[in-house]
Each structure stands twice: as structure tokens, then as C-alpha cells.
Amino acid sequence: MDALKQELKENLIEQLNLEDMSPEDIANDDMLFGDGLGLDSIDALELIVMLDKNYGIKLTDPKEGRAIFESINTMAAYISEHRTK
Amino acid sequence: MHDNKSYISSFCRIKNNHVTLNGDTVFSKEGTYSEFIKSAYKNLDIKYPKFFKMDRLSKLAFIAANVVLNHENVTPEQEENIAIVFSNKASSLDSDRTHQTSIQNKENYYPSPAVFVYTLPNICIGEISIKYKLYSENSFFIFDNFNAKHLLTYANNLLDTKKADKVLCGWVEYDGNNYDALLYLVGNKGKTEHNTTEINTLYNS
Numbered sequence: 001m002d003a004l005k006q007e008l009k010e011n012l013i014e015q016l017n018l019e020d021m022s023p024e025d026i027a028n029d030d031m032l033f034g035d036g037l038g039l040d041s042i043d044a045l046e047l048i049v050m051l052d053k054n055y056g057i058k059l060t061d062p063k064e065g066r067a068i069f070e071s072i073n074t075m076a077a078y079i080s081e082h083r084t085k
Numbered sequence: 086m087h088d089n090k091s092y093i094s095s096f097c098r099i100k101n102n103h104v105t106l107n108g109d110t111v112f113s114k115e116g117t118y119s120e121f122i123k124s125a126y127k128n129l130d131i132k133y134p135k136f137f138k139m140d141r142l143s144k145l146a147f148i149a150a151n152v153v154l155n156h157e158n159v160t161p162e163q164e165e166n167i168a169i170v171f172s173n174k175a176s177s178l179d180s181d182r183t184h185q186t187s188i189q190n191k192e193n194y195y196p197s198p199a200v201f202v203y204t205l206p207n208i209c210i211g212e213i214s215i216k217y218k219l220y221s222e223n224s225f226f227i228f229d230n231f232n233a234k235h236l237l238t239y240a241n242n243l244l245d246t247k248k249a250d251k252v253l254c255g256w257v258e259y260d261g262n263n264y265d266a267l268l269y270l271v272g273n274k275g276k277t278e279h280n281t282t283e284i285n286t287l288y289n290s
Binding site (some may be wrong): 016017018019020038042043045046049052053 | 134137138195196197198199202
């Protein structure tokens with residue numbers, strides 16, 4: 001699980017162009033949206049694509065994303081349970 | 086017929102790895118466009134993290150606009166009635182190609198929302214408007230070549246009809262590895278007369 005969390009942080013930084021951030025800057029329980037990392041609605045769509053592309057998870061209900069993308073912890077837990085690749 | 090005299094108060098040119106303000110180089114660095122524009126952002130101390138999410142055309146327009154507007158003491162805190170009129174030849178072709186590549190293969194079909202949102206040239210105007218809180222008129226025109234006459238007529242019309250107090254005008258082109266931006270601010274004060282001769286002189290310099 002720790003390896004997955006590290007991988008998610010690296011993917012987040014690369015795919016969302018979080019320049020000047022390193023994985024060490026993101027705590028596992030940091031809020032990804034709002035006051036945390038300050039991600040926006042386009043970033044949310046990128047995360048949905050990332051789940052599909054990297055882990056074979058298709059989110060059919062966008063409302064699910066709100067809980068899944070709350071933090072690195074919640075993302076890692078969801079991916080571990082639902083990944084198909 | 087144009088009612089009142091208008092003037093160009095400041096202009097910025099970005100091409101050939103140089104950023105100039107009113108003819109003077111304010112930044113230069115050898116290297117690829119990506120290296121150059123990122124260094125320009127850091128060197129000019131802009132501090133706007135969303136810059137890194139922008140496409141190449143928007144980064145070009147954003148830096149050029151910053152150089153002009155900062156020089157003119159335009160700040161996001163003070164709302165100003167500044168219109169934006171941009172133009173180019175390649176539209177958003179650079180981002181269009183990137184998007185096309187991501188949907189080319191039906192077996193590996195993952196269009197990126199972050200790329201797709203830039204598949205219109207006027208998105209670069211939006212980026213500048215958000216940063217500087219510019220809520221006035223804006224337009225983006227596609228021409229075969231730089232068209233000083235159209236930019237002049239359109240900007241003067243905005244000023245004459247009181248739609249704007251100032252107009253940020255110019256050319257922002259990114260295609261392949263070629264890039265060129267000339268942005269200039271037009272208003273009722275300045276040293277350079279706002280006419281096609283002067284605009285073409287800036288573009289051809």
C-alpha cells in the first residue's frame with residue numbers, strides 16, 4: 001500500500017503538472033481539493049482518466065469521485081480494492 | 086472614422102529566446118521553448134502555479150501580457166476596463182495536435198481533459214483575464230498573416246464606443262517549434278501613436 005501511495009503522489013505531480021512539488025510535500029491525509037493541494041475541476045477529470053488508464057477502473061458515477069479523491073489514503077484504498085490492472 | 090487619438094503605451098515581444106519590453110531585453114535564455122518559457126516565468130517572478138498547467142500558446146500569451154501589464158502597473162486588486170484583442174495564424178493547432186494524438190488509437194483511447202480545454206485559441210485570453218480580473222470585451226481572430234489594420238480598427242472601435250478604457254492587442258502564435266508574441270497596450274496616453282505604420286514597425290522589428 002505504501003508503494004501505491006508513493007506511485008500516486010508521483011503520478012499526481014507529473015500528470016497534473018504540480019510544478020515545484022515533490023512527493024514528500026504531499027501527506028497521505030492531505031485534502032487534494034479545496035484548501036489542500038488546491039486541485040480544480042479539470043484535475044478531477046484527469047484523475048478519473050488516470051484511474052481508468054493506470055488501474056483499469058471506470059467511474060460510472062462522477063459523484064463517487066468526491067469521496068475517492070479526498071486524499072491519497074482514500075485513493076489508494078479504493079484502487080487496491082477495485083483495480084483490474 | 087476614429088474619433089480620438091489613441092497611443093501605444095507599452096509593448097512586449099517574445100521570440101527567438103528573448104523577452105523584450107519596449108524594445109529592451111528583459112529576459113533571454115538559450116534552449117527549447119519549454120525550458121525558455123519556464124525560465125522566463127521564474128525569472129520574471131510571476132508566482133502563479135496554474136501557469137504550469139497551461140498549453141504552450143497560453144504560456145506565451147500569459148508571459149507577454151504579464152510583462153506589459155506589470156509595466157503599466159495593472160494589478161488584479163484594482164479592476165480596470167481593459168479589453169483584449171488577440172490574433173494569430175495557427176489558432177490552437179499545437180494543442181489540437183496533442184489532443185488528436187491522444188485519441189488516434191482506439192485501443193489506447195485516453196483523451197486528456199487538461200489538453201482538451203486548450204483546443205481553442207481564446208483560452209489564453211481567459212487565463213490572462215482570470216489572473217488580472219479583466220472582465221471587458223475580448224476577441225481572438227485568425228488571419229493568414231499579421232493584420233495591423235484589423236487590430237487597429239477593432240481596438241479603436243472599442244475605445245470610441247467606450248466599451249473599454251484600454252485594449253491589450255496583438256499577435257500570439259505557436260506552431261511546431263515556432264513561436265512569436267507581440268502584445269501592446271493601447272489607450273489615450275503614450276509616446277507612440279496608434280496607427281498601422283507604428284504597429285507594423287513593432288511587428289517587423
